[in-house]
Amino acid sequence: MIGQCLCNEVRFKVSGQLPNFYQCHCSLCRKVTGSSANAGTIVNKESFEWLNGQENVSSFIKKTGYRVDFCKSCGSPVPNP
Ligand SMILES: [Zn+2]
Numbered sequence: 001m002i003g004q005c006l007c008n009e010v011r012f013k014v015s016g017q018l019p020n021f022y023q024c025h026c027s028l029c030r031k032v033t034g035s036s037a038n039a040g041t042i043v044n045k046e047s048f049e050w051l052n053g054q055e056n057v058s059s060f061i062k063k064t065g066y067r068v069d070f071c072k073s074c075g076s077p078v079p080n081p
């Protein structure tokens, strides 16, 4: 699967079969998406690679460890470790 942000600056690839996705409805995920839930999944590090734009990724990390990575240009959420 190839993923990309809204402005196409950040692109990444996940190899192999994707695991099931989950939705988190916590208050942080509702705020960060402006929606009722955040959709996510977890893949092995070996299955993931950046194709371009990794230097255009910024992180917001709360003291609790909650983390959101996003494209600096368009604000789209992107994968994080
Ligand atoms: Zn972007």
Ligand SMILES: [Zn+2]
Pocket: 024, 025, 026, 027, 028, 029, 030, 038
């Ligand atoms: Zn959440």
